[in-house]
Amino acid sequence: MRWVKKGLVYIILSIAALLIFFPILYAFLISFMTGGELLQGNIFPERFHLENYQKAFDRLPLAHYLLNSLIISLSVMLGQLVVSAMAAYAFVFIPFKGRTLLFFIFISTMMIPWEATMIPNFMTIQKLDWINTYQGLTVPFFAIAFGTFLLRQHFKTIPKELHEASEVAGLSKFRFFIKVVLPYCKTSLVTLGAYGFLTTWNMYLWPLLATNNDSVRTVQIGLKQLQTQEMATEWGVVMAGVIVVIIPTLILLFLGQKQLQKGLAQGALK
């Protein structure tokens, strides 16, 4: 009886997983098809060949784009971690007048859609002459209310005795931050890091606006370029590009899945 139930659950779960994963799976299969095969409505390619991948890399500086994406995503991730952690530390461990009010104002910026701030941001980086530079693509995203919020909630769970014990031991504020607060909140930092990396990796509109040549362009724009370069899009090639682009995302997801769940749940509870 128990086995039947378990089997049933597994079957349902497998179907659900297949449904959710289908678009990616199909894209993966398409990436091996020629244009003709695709138009016939085949689901499985006749044979697996890497021609489309070859073409994708030939047509675009895909490796260069990947590198750009990697640099930008990593720097946004690090920037967000540093800025958010420090801001959260101030909100939790440094008492000052109007701290709660300031925090709520800070949090309320989460309600402003990012697109609304795009024009002022664009004008700022234009004035700074940051078009087509890495800093133009990264610096505007360093300070995020969400990250500060997430980390603040976790920092608040640190028992105040730990703070007092390190005060008695004579640790400076910064050392307490480095040696106690950050290791204590490792899971939230991993969560925020992964979140920051993925959002930046998948960003499309801002890199499109802030770049006008290939020098710092990211992969997402590259994908769009694959689509529109010719009259009839070669979907096989586009999908090959897509697969290449999502690989880092998937790797990150597999590596950080445990931490990500833990961290998000933690933020949700408190």
Place this chain on the structure above:
Amino acid sequence: MKNVELFNVSKSYEKQKEVISDISVSIEPGEFFVLVGPSGCGKSTILRMIAGLEDITKGSLRIDGNEVNLLPPSKRDISMVFQNYALYPHLNVEENIVFGLDVKKVKKFERKERCMEVAEMLGLTDYLKRKPRHLSGGQRQRVALARAIVNQAPICLMDEPLSNLDAKLRAHMRSEIRQIQRKLKITMIYVTHDQVEAMTMGDRIMILNEGKIQQVGKPIDVYNAPANPFVAQFIGSPPMNLATANINLSKQELSIGGRLKLSIPSNDLQSYQEDTVTLGIRPEYLKIVNSINTKSTNNYLDVKVEHVEVLGNETIVSFQLDTYRWQAKWNGQWNVDVGDIVPIAINYESICLFNSASGHLIKGPTQVENHIIHEVTV
């Protein structure tokens, strides 16, 4: 070894009512000083003010003669043990123990040496590489203790360090902490709500209630001559029995509820001015009258037993006296049933009398069962 002095120290939050008022006490070097009181009496606040974790609103705190009111905790030469141990969960036992040492710029090999020394003293050598979450409560407690003594601060503050342990372990740790304190000659300031800890550990104890000092003194003196009914009931288990008593100076009599009359020796008469006083007597001084001869005098009382607890080595009997619930503690096992009528004797020598208005002690017990070991062995 350093001394700690408090001069008229007060604490209030945001100009509200004082939570600590006018505390003055001098703690001697190498002394084990216990702050004891019910929860909310301000004992932890005093400790935290000494540590520098709370501001002192009024008064002055001196360590070794120097005023330290404005010094940060790390400059006060103290170590501290917290109630929930405050171990760093991401560090293993060894790292936890030496945590404060690298800040104090102790050299690496010396850090290791000192860590091994205290680990051995506290039996932690096998656990040095473990994380705190893999330790039992008692072991965590030891790590916290090790961390406090490893930096060799002359003053150690402890905030209810044993309250998270089970009874057996607590008794064991009591003597262990006391032994370490003696061995290292640390000035110890120890906060607890448990009167047993206060009695057994302290060289001197300070009883607090509602932010005010009730009494300071050696545990045994406090036990024998409590300064007021609060102390009388707080120290000792079961607590001291209290009742209102009337004094009739012309008859030289002290009567409790009109039922029991005790004659007052003429020497004592001049110390009583008031008609009513609060009478207190320790449960162990309430003796059962079992011979007919003693019954002839009127210094006994027939009481109806309401509850009996036989603990094996002693028996605790509860009964109602007027509106007060009293308890008597007798050595050994007594076969008493609920509802039995028992004659209880009260000796004038073993009672305390308190001024019923101010609560001050007027008379302490003069006859205490105080044994001296040489006399017993003869």
